[in-house]
Amino acid sequence: MLALLLALAPLPYVEGPAPARPIPHGALPTLELSLPGLVRANYLSNGHIEAAHLVVQVPKEASSQSLLRLAQRAVEVALAARPSLREVDLSFYPEPYLGPQSFPLFTASVPQERTREFLALKEPSGYDRLWLNPGLASKRLPEPVLEDRPRLEGPEAYRAKEKAEQLRASRLGYRGGAIYHGDPRWPYAALTFDDAPHPLFAPLLLDTLKRLGLKATFFVIGRNAEAYPYFVRDMVAQGHELGNHTYHHLRLPALPEEAIREEIEACNQVLLRLTGQTPRYFRPPGGRYSPAVLRIASELGLTTVFWTDDPGDYAGLPPGCWKPGFRPTCAPEVSSSSTTTWGPAFKSSRPSPAWPRSGGFAWGPSPSFPWPSDEGPQPGRLPGAHRAPHAPRQQPPSRGPRLDGARALR
Numbered sequence: 001m002l003a004l005l006l007a008l009a010p011l012p013y014v015e016g017p018a019p020a021r022p023i024p025h026g027a028l029p030t031l032e033l034s035l036p037g038l039v040r041a042n043y044l045s046n047g048h049i050e051a052a053h054l055v056v057q058v059p060k061e062a063s064s065q066s067l068l069r070l071a072q073r074a075v076e077v078a079l080a081a082r083p084s085l086r087e088v089d090l091s092f093y094p095e096p097y098l099g100p101q102s103f104p105l106f107t108a109s110v111p112q113e114r115t116r117e118f119l120a121l122k123e124p125s126g127y128d129r130l131w132l133n134p135g136l137a138s139k140r141l142p143e144p145v146l147e148d149r150p151r152l153e154g155p156e157a158y159r160a161k162e163k164a165e166q167l168r169a170s171r172l173g174y175r176g177g178a179i180y181h182g183d184p185r186w187p188y189a190a191l192t193f194d195d196a197p198h199p200l201f202a203p204l205l206l207d208t209l210k211r212l213g214l215k216a217t218f219f220v221i222g223r224n225a226e227a228y229p230y231f232v233r234d235m236v237a238q239g240h241e242l243g244n245h246t247y248h249h250l251r252l253p254a255l256p257e258e259a260i261r262e263e264i265e266a267c268n269q270v271l272l273r274l275t276g277q278t279p280r281y282f283r284p285p286g287g288r289y290s291p292a293v294l295r296i297a298s299e300l301g302l303t304t305v306f307w308t309d310d311p312g313d314y315a316g317l318p319p320g321c322w323k324p325g326f327r328p329t330c331a332p333e334v335s336s337s338s339t340t341t342w343g344p345a346f347k348s349s350r351p352s353p354a355w356p357r358s359g360g361f362a363w364g365p366s367p368s369f370p371w372p373s374d375e376g377p378q379p380g381r382l383p384g385a386h387r388a389p390h391a392p393r394q395q396p397p398s399r400g401p402r403l404d405g406a407r408a409l410r
Contacts, residue, residue: 014162017153017253017288028200033077036070039097041078046204048211049086052078053200057095058105064132067092067106068124075110075118087111089199091227101141107131107199107227129230136226140263142249145286147194150180150306153253153290170308178294178304179281191216192307194245194283197224197231206234215239217305219283222247222267229274236275243281244268244302253290261296268300281305 031041031052043052054074058067071090078088092106109129110118121127152159166180173183182188196202196218209216218235220242225232235242246252247266255263264282272278282302284293289304297304 014150014152014159014166016156016159017151031078031081033074033081035074035077037095039093042200043082043085044200044204046208049204049207050082050084051087051089051200051203052082052085053089053091054078055097056090056092057097058092060094060105062105064106064124067132068121068130071106071108071130072119072121075115079112079115085112087203088115089203091199102138103133103136103223104227105133109199109203109228109230111203131227131229133227136223138223138248140248140250142221142223143251143285145249145251145288147285147287148310150287150289153288158291178306180306181308192219192243192283192305193217194219195224195249196220196245197228197235199228199231202228202231202234206231206238206240209240210238215241217241217243217281219243219245219281219305220267220271220279221245221249222270223249225267225270225274232271232274236277241281242271242275242277242279243283243305244271244279244297245283246285249285251286251288252284252293253288257292257296260293261300264297264300264302268302 028042028044031043031054033041033054035041035054035056037057039055039057041052041054043050045051056070056074058070062070071092074090075088079085088110090106090108090110091104093100093102093104106124108118108127108131111129114129118127118129124130124132150162152162162178165177169175169179169181170184173185174181182190191214193205193216197220215238218240220232222245232242244264244267246263247270248263250263252260252263268278278301280301280303282297282300282304283306284297284304287306294304
């Protein structure tokens with residue numbers, strides 16, 4: 001009976017351990033620029049504005065003054081090649097460029113309206129959208145784990161209990177432990193984005209959400225927040241929720257418990273330093289977790305959040321291909337998002353030109369939604385928590401079966 005109910009449940013339900021799948025990458029438009037050390041120059045549009053991200057390799061011993069001059073030159077040539085750009089973002093890595101697993105030496109974000117200010121800089125200071133590496137180096141190599149579904153690395157009996165908890169939550173709502181699903185009696189969807197911030201997608205996504213009047217939860221990688229602190233500040237300034245996605249983005253079950261704790265705590269500390277607030281929510285990279293991961297996150301005051309819907313747009317498919325993956329009652333054209341359903345929760349990474357509110361669902365960040373009992377967090381009504389105008393205020397009778405023995409983890 002449980003297998004049948006799980007097959008009917010619209011959830012990416014918990015599976016066992018499996019080899020990591022590589023993250024597919026779609027080709028992005030490129031700029032042809034004459035710039036020393038240029039690795040790539042991509043640009044993208046959200047249907048309203050365009051942004052570019054330039055990756056450049058530079059000598060490790062380059063002075064901050066020389067990095068600033070090269071950055072100013074990079075902005076000039078990018079805008080000359082494509083005057084329609086509303087923002088140019090820069091990431092300078094030590095040569096030879098080995099990929100994003102190393103920390104950049106220099107980053108900057110230059111919106112069009114601040115171009116003159118940036119080009120007039122004489123020193124790499126006094127501009128709040130510029131970061132110079134103070135000597136940070138990666139302690140562990142990040143893993144580009146495809147986050148396709150929750151995967152529990154632990155005893156089969158424990159995995160069966162988690163599946164039962166997922167199913168119970170999809171019928172009755174959250175009652176404690178990890179969040180697999182919100183209360184299905186409420187027409188709310190929590191929009192979530194993983195692996196934030198990214199210097200190409202962040203400005204486009206934030207612009208899209210602002211135009212739509214929507215708030216979301218961004219699960220932030222600590223090392224990304226270190227290198228692009230201005231995007232983190234942008235998210236908070238616009239009223240979005242920040243969650244913990246570890247410091248290096250690793251498959252946590254493979255680590256000893258002290259390393260798991262260190263990864264989660266380090267991300268907490270970065271976000272506290274940048275925003276003055278400690279995150280309340282945690283999502284394990286790749287959806288890979290274990291009983292130890294859940295316990296440690298709980299001990300650190302974090303609620304673990306999974307998702308109910310994933311558009312799979314990271315595969316580089318156009319919206320028309322992945323939109324059918326949503327349930328008909330809440331099928332927005334959302335790119336790179338995931339939800340944890342209070343109603344549903346979508347998980348994503350890139351912006352899309354049009355995100356209609358559909359199916360009568362209201363959208364917002366994870367903590368904005370109603371909790372059905374005193375067992376869950378009580379965040380209250382936060383700014384940006386939107387409710388569908390026609391949504392009933394009373395809670396209708398609960399749907400679906402209650403599974404005996406399906407109990408909260410913590």
